[in-house]
Amino acid sequence: MRQILLSSVLLLGSPLLAQTVDVNLTAAPGTVNLGPGYPAEPAWLYGGTLPGQVIRATQGQTLRVHFRNLLPEPTTVHFHGQPSTLGMDGMEGLSRPATAPGEEFRYEIRNLQSGTYWFHPHDANHHMQLDMGLYGVLIVDPPSPSLDPAYDVEQVIVLDDWNASSTGGTYTGPLLNGKTSLGQQTITVSPGQKLRLRILNAAATTHFVVALDGHPLTVTHTDGNRIQPLTVQSIPIGIGERYDAIVDCTNPGVWSLAVSTLQNRAATVVRGIVRYTGQTGPDPSPAYVPPNLSTGSLLSYAQLASYWPATTPITTTPNRTYPVQLGMQMGGGGIVYTINGQAWPNVTAMPVAFGDVVQFDLATAMGAGMLHPMHLHGHSVQLMGTAGGTLYPPIKDTVLVRGAGQPGGTISVQWRADNPGRWLYHCHDLVHMANGMMTLVDYQGDRDGDGLADVVDMEPLRDWPVLTVPDHEMAFHPGGAGNLSLQWQPGQWFLVYVALQELAAPLVLPPYGEQMLPPGGCSLLASGTVPAAGVAAVPYALPADPALSGFRLVLQALAGSTLPGGMRLSTDQAFRVL
Ligand code: C2O
Ligand code: CU
Numbered sequence: 001m002r003q004i005l006l007s008s009v010l011l012l013g014s015p016l017l018a019q020t021v022d023v024n025l026t027a028a029p030g031t032v033n034l035g036p037g038y039p040a041e042p043a044w045l046y047g048g049t050l051p052g053q054v055i056r057a058t059q060g061q062t063l064r065v066h067f068r069n070l071l072p073e074p075t076t077v078h079f080h081g082q083p084s085t086l087g088m089d090g091m092e093g094l095s096r097p098a099t100a101p102g103e104e105f106r107y108e109i110r111n112l113q114s115g116t117y118w119f120h121p122h123d124a125n126h127h128m129q130l131d132m133g134l135y136g137v138l139i140v141d142p143p144s145p146s147l148d149p150a151y152d153v154e155q156v157i158v159l160d161d162w163n164a165s166s167t168g169g170t171y172t173g174p175l176l177n178g179k180t181s182l183g184q185q186t187i188t189v190s191p192g193q194k195l196r197l198r199i200l201n202a203a204a205t206t207h208f209v210v211a212l213d214g215h216p217l218t219v220t221h222t223d224g225n226r227i228q229p230l231t232v233q234s235i236p237i238g239i240g241e242r243y244d245a246i247v248d249c250t251n252p253g254v255w256s257l258a259v260s261t262l263q264n265r266a267a268t269v270v271r272g273i274v275r276y277t278g279q280t281g282p283d284p285s286p287a288y289v290p291p292n293l294s295t296g297s298l299l300s301y302a303q304l305a306s307y308w309p310a311t312t313p314i315t316t317t318p319n320r321t322y323p324v325q326l327g328m329q330m331g332g333g334g335i336v337y338t339i340n341g342q343a344w345p346n347v348t349a350m351p352v353a354f355g356d357v358v359q360f361d362l363a364t365a366m367g368a369g370m371l372h373p374m375h376l377h378g379h380s381v382q383l384m385g386t387a388g389g390t391l392y393p394p395i396k397d398t399v400l401v402r403g404a405g406q407p408g409g410t411i412s413v414q415w416r417a418d419n420p421g422r423w424l425y426h427c428h429d430l431v432h433m434a435n436g437m438m439t440l441v442d443y444q445g446d447r448d449g450d451g452l453a454d455v456v457d458m459e460p461l462r463d464w465p466v467l468t469v470p471d472h473e474m475a476f477h478p479g480g481a482g483n484l485s486l487q488w489q490p491g492q493w494f495l496v497y498v499a500l501q502e503l504a505a506p507l508v509l510p511p512y513g514e515q516m517l518p519p520g521g522c523s524l525l526a527s528g529t530v531p532a533a534g535v536a537a538v539p540y541a542l543p544a545d546p547a548l549s550g551f552r553l554v555l556q557a558l559a560g561s562t563l564p565g566g567m568r569l570s571t572d573q574a575f576r577v578l
Pocket of ligand 1: 077080120122240375377424426430
């Protein structure tokens with residue numbers, strides 16, 4: 001299904017670690033201008049913009065995101081669809097604690113999958129930080145352009161349903177790239193170009209349909225995964241889904257890139273503008289409904305087939321099959337949305353074992369107006385019953401389950417349990433999610449034999465040592481004391497260094513990994529041996545100097561290993577800025 005194990009093994013066997021991409025990412029309150037006629041609105045933003053900054057990397061690189069939380073509440077970053085390790089998955093309370101206000105945390109995503117992905121918070125309290133504007137696109141290019149379809153120019157299209165009751169602003173309604181129809185930045189193309197659209201639905205509760213007047217769309221990827229090209233007039237896109245489509249720009253003019261809701265294709269709710277160079281006609285009216293939006297052929301899951309043959313074909317004998325029955329009921333505090341009759345957090349996790357092929361049979365008793373975009377963390381799933389059959393099943397990370405009795409109202413998926421941990425499986429409709437529609441998949445066993453069960457092990461394949469800094473409020477105030485923990489193979493030894501600064505760019509030190517601390521500018525904090533439990537506690541105490549106005553604590557562990565590849569430098573760390 002993917003090469004996660006293979007590439008882990010390659011990394012272990014190789015003296016050089018993958019090249020890294022370093023990105024700074026800040027979440028902070030800000031303001032947005034949604035378009036003419038609307039006052040500047042409050043929002044929470046990544047990098048100060050709506051949508052947030054685009055992060056770009058190439059498959060094979062390690063993505064290292066230096067995240068800083070300037071929000072008034074704890075937050076996390078979840079890289080939706082990327083098979084990160086559990087500790088980097090950004091589900092508050094499940095992966096690791098949230099990053100407190102003022103604090104920093106460094107996310108590291110190895111084994112990046114190529115395609116169009118995205119990132120957003122996964123705060124445990126109400127799951128609505130995303131709805132305040134915290135979302136951004138992650139583009140991962142394949143290692144060679146020959147693995148992508150040909151295109152000349154690209155454009156990210158992010159859809160949202162802005163809600164004044166979440167933001168405290170005045171506008172409620174759909175947005176395309178953070179703007180209303182009247183605020184759009186024109187997309188300019190030249191005749192003969194191939195325009196690649198990378199479309200994301202980042203909305204809280206709205207599923208959309210997208211069409212480009214005067215042009216069919218050739219869909220090439222779903223949720224980042226390449227499919228056999230499929231030409232349609234319009235694309236339905238559920239919350240959390242992505243579609244990449246290529247437009248052959250062979251029809252000069254000024255065209256509406258029109259968006260409707262899935263429920264009512266007869267009304268354009270927001271639109272972008274595609275203008276060919278040299279065309280001087282007026283912008284299309286925001287209300288205009290292109291015929292291909294209202295009545296053109298609509299992409300369906302049944303048509304999808306993967307571009308590449310499956311490494312794990314669909315089987316009639318999966319190791320485990322679970323029903324996933326989506327429901328709702330009245331609870332004490334209002335409507336509760338359930339999976340197999342259970343509402344978060346009172347759920348029974350579905351056990352799996354490493355290597356299993358797991359089948360989920362999704363079904364709903366709810367009607368056509370109540371759709372559920374079901375998203376599995378840490379893995380992708382293969383759709384069954386499509387044009388791809390058993391050998392070319394399309395791969396997705398978010399699957400929109402339609403209403404009962406409708407096509408798509410029942411759907412089965414299979415996925416390979418190749419990423420140990422404890423993973424969330426949930427509906428991406430934020431209201432459903434906040435009101436119960438989440439459950440868990442638990443890996444049984446202790447894959448790396450470090451004494452930590454896979455379900456609580458942040459690095460269950462034990463490629464790297466993990467250094468963890470407590471994230472709670474008081475841990476790093478002047479006079480603070482506590483324990484760092486170093487998690488790795490029992491019996492391995494380690495040295496923990498501390499410095500006030502890290503290198504601007506990592507130094508590659510084969511065969512140890514990448515040095516992040518200034519050579520000579522760091523001091524030894526502790527040394528020891530990882531005990532049988534797999535976690536060593538490293539005590540620290542900070543000076544109780546009231547004049548201390550701030551510091552940035554940078555930690556790195558050098559760990560010895562009997563594993564192939566020799567010693568490692570841990571690169572996971574968190575630190576606090578006062
Ligand atoms: Cu888009 Cu649980 O995530
Ligand atoms: Cu739902």
